Amino acid sequence: MSAIEPFALTETISRICPDIYHPAIARDGLLTRLRIPGGVLNELQCRMIAELLETIGLEYVQVTNRANLQLRSLSQDLDRDLLTKLTECGLAASNTAVDGIRNIMLSPTAGIDAQELIDVRPLAAAWLEYLDLHPELGSLSNKFSVGFDGGGSVGILDRPNDITLLAIGKDEFSLHLGMGNRGEAPQPVGVNLTTDECLPMLAAIAQSYLQGITVIGGDTRRKPRLRDVISDDGLAEFGELVRREFIGSRQFVFKNTSLDSAKRTLRERDYIQVNNDLHLGAQQQRQPDRYYVGVVLLLGRWTVAQIKGLESIAVQYGSGTIRLTPWQNVIIPDVRSIDLNTVQGLINDLGLVQTATHPSSLLRACAGATGCQFSATDTQADAIALSEYLAAQFTLDRPLNIHFSGCEKSCAQPDLADITLWGEAETSERGSRYRLEIGEVRATFEQESRDLLPPERIPIFVGKLIEDYQQRRLDAQESLPAFINRQ
Ligand code: SF4
Incomplete structure (x- = not known):
């Protein structure tokens, strides 16, 4: 274990994607992130996060779309005592070099999902241990990310990880690599692995990526992503590099599979709809008489009072753990059926909702x-x-x-979202208007100039749009973009 160095601000602000030891400067102050490998918090960690917020005077922490935690508006760097406490309870890496690459995403229902093929939590723990033992990997981009999808009903294959291992059998994973544009889901490369082969494969890819970085070299602030290295080498050549690093007898070749087949995979499992619906509310676990309860956090904001409240519920009625989701919400697992009503009532008392159709759960910003x-x-x-406007006006009957x-x-x-509002700077009214798209269709507004909408008109316009959609769509299966396309 390497000792934590004094946290000298001028020396440590060096990365665009921050970690707990290397904050970034944002417009509202310092910005830092707590990496939560696998997204699972225990009782002690929840208490530590609440204590951290109280100590530094923040009202809330934000769950990110990587199921990590983000602290913003910091006026100064975290001191050594706080960093030591975070390290001791597992909220920061003891090896400072690798804190930023502890981006390990699991399905938030790993091990409790009634449909899953493989419980991927042990694999994630093994990969975390590997990272701790290999500080040289700290040279990789802080965005280097690995996802383990156990093949359950709540999947993460559509999340834009660099590497995703998708369970496709009782002892079989399909390897997916991020190769396309920014934000695209990783694609299968034609290699299936046994569970025992997963860690050697990840290690071989990470080491090959490291070699690719030294080849590309150059700018140390914006490090190349894995997709940059693959694009530079070519997939087949990168695969050959990985094969030479791979410890095992398997022979393999990385092959481009068409985008169509990747899309087909997504459609077959209908990920987006399933994710929206099934990570929220009370859902039966694979364990008899156990349920998990998914809770909505508006824009991922989790206040001190809500952290303490949910932690108390998890300790009293669950297993003391809380899981963060890549949809910026949280899950309390392991609740008995006899306690479900009580738990859901206590969550309501904290001012939190639990349904995918509530307006609080619709938004990303x-x-x-x-x-x-x-x-x-x-x-x-x-x-x-x-x-707030939608919550006062509408009851939605399907998630948007x-x-x-x-x-x-x-x-x-x-x-892509059902509705996207893009901020557009204007020379005369900078920072005051939005371009609105429904799916991929750009909206125009009769009463507005140059088809841009001022923020104060958004609630009424979007409200009318949703009202029209709910009244005139073909059936509940027709999405909002499909409805608009049909008009
Ligand atoms: S999407 Fe938002 S947070 Fe990201 S760079 Fe643009 S303005 Fe900044």
Whole structure:
């Protein structure tokens, strides 16, 4: 274990994607992230996060779309005592070099999903241990990310990880690599692995990626992503590099599989719909008489009171753990049926909702103008205003997804939303208007100039749109973009 060095701000702010030892400077202050490998928090860790927020004077922490935790608006760096406490309870890596690459995503229902083929939690633990033992991998991009999908009903294959291992049998995984554009789901490369072969394969890919970085070299602030290295080498050549690093007898060749087949895989499992519906509310676990309860956090914001409240519920009625989801929500697992009503009532008492159709669960928003210099609009405030308006006006009968983005980079949600509001800077009214798209169709507004919508008109416009959609769609299966396309 390497000792934690004093946290000298001027020396440590060096990365665009921050970790707990290397914050970034944002418009609203310092920004840092707690990597939560696998997204599972125990009782001690929940208490530590609440204590951390109280110590540094923050009202809430934000669950990210990688199921990590983000702290913003920090006025100063975390001191050594806090970092030591975070390390001791597993919220930060003891080896400072690898804290940023502990991006290990699991289905938030791993081990409890009634449909899953393989419980992938032991694999994630083994990969975390490998990272701790290999500080040289700290040279990889902090965005280097590995996902383990056990093949259950709540899947993460559509999340844009660099590597995803998808269970496709009782002892078989399909290897998927991120190769396309930013935000695209990883694609299968024609290699299936046994469970025992997964860790050697990950190690071989990571080592090959490391070699690719030294070849590309150059800018140390923006390190190449795995997809850059694959694009530079070519998939077949990169696969050959991996094969030479791979410890095992299997022979393999990485092959491009068509985008169509990747899309088909997604459609077959109907991930997006399933994820929206099944990670929220009370759901039966694979264990007899045990349920998990998914809870919505508006824009991923988790206040001190809510952390303490949910932790108390998890300790009293569950197994003391809380799981973070890549949809910026949380799950309390292991609740007995006899306690379900009590648990759901206590969650309501905290002011939290549990359904995918509640307006609080529809929204994604990037940092916006208060936190990001590139944002033309205050996406967070505008999203909250829309949520409050919709909650007062509507009962939705199917989940929708509404995404506010301050610029084209689309940090909060790389994939397509039902409705996307893009902040657009105007020379005369900078930071005050949105371009609106329904699926991929750009909306125009009769009463507005140049088809841009000011923030104060968004609630009424979106409300009318949803009302029209709910009244005139063909049936409950017709999505909002399909409805608009049909018009
Ligand atoms: S989407 Fe653009 S404006 Fe929003 S946080 Fe990312 S870079 Fe900033």
